[in-house]
Amino acid sequence: MARHRQLQDLLHGHHLIGGYDIGVYLETYNLEMNLGSNLRICRHNIPPFIPLERLVKQSNMQTDVRAFLYTLSQYLNAYVGRKQQLHLIKERHSSVWVMESNTLSTILVLIFTIPGEKAGAALCTLEYADHTQCLPNQVNIV
Numbered sequence: 001m002a003r004h005r006q007l008q009d010l011l012h013g014h015h016l017i018g019g020y021d022i023g024v025y026l027e028t029y030n031l032e033m034n035l036g037s038n039l040r041i042c043r044h045n046i047p048p049f050i051p052l053e054r055l056v057k058q059s060n061m062q063t064d065v066r067a068f069l070y071t072l073s074q075y076l077n078a079y080v081g082r083k084q085q086l087h088l089i090k091e092r093h094s095s096v097w098v099m100e101s102n103t104l105s106t107i108l109v110l111i112f113t114i115p116g117e118k119a120g121a122a123l124c125t126l127e128y129a130d131h132t133q134c135l136p137n138q139v140n141i142v
Contacts, residue, residue: 007035007039007065027076027080029044029045029046029047029076030043030044030045031043031044031046031072032044038062039061039062039065041056046072046076047079047103049104050072050075050076051075052072055068055071055072055075056068058071059071071132074132075132077134078128078130078131078133078134079104079105079131081134082104082105082106082108082128082134083105085134086098086101086108089110093112095112095113095114095115096110096111096112097110097111098110099111099123105128106127106128106131107125107126107127107128108125108126109123109124109125109126110123110124110125110126111123111124112124122141122142123141123142124139124140124141124142125138125139125140125141126138126139127139127140
């Protein structure tokens with residue numbers, strides 16, 4: 001009973017602060033867990049490309065739910081952060097066009113036109129190898 005109450009308090013606190021990194025979330029995702037003797041996920045709206053099943057197994061959710069929630073928040077914050085970066089680039093620089101982007105926003109191909117030049121354009125590829133980070137691992141400009 002004490003473990004059940006402790007898990008409820010932890011999940012309630014996590015919900016109240018919006019994750020472990022206060023103020024980082026730009027979008028809201030929901031995760032409903034059954035707190036019975038065997039902790040399990042009932043329903044969620046986590047994007048399907050986030051490896052939820054793998055995270056459950058890796059963090060051993062039964063014994064350390066904090067590790068699971070922390071890792072999940074890293075994936076979600078990084079995903080939303082990458083989307084926000086793309087949004088801000090397009091909003092602040094009218095000379096930027098997105099040529100290609102995948103669902104997870106781990107590869108972004110952008111074209112920048114250079115003001116004042118007739119045929120001046122640069123192709124920029126941003127690659128995010130670590131899906132828990134919102135900064136690119138590799139940037140190529142041609």
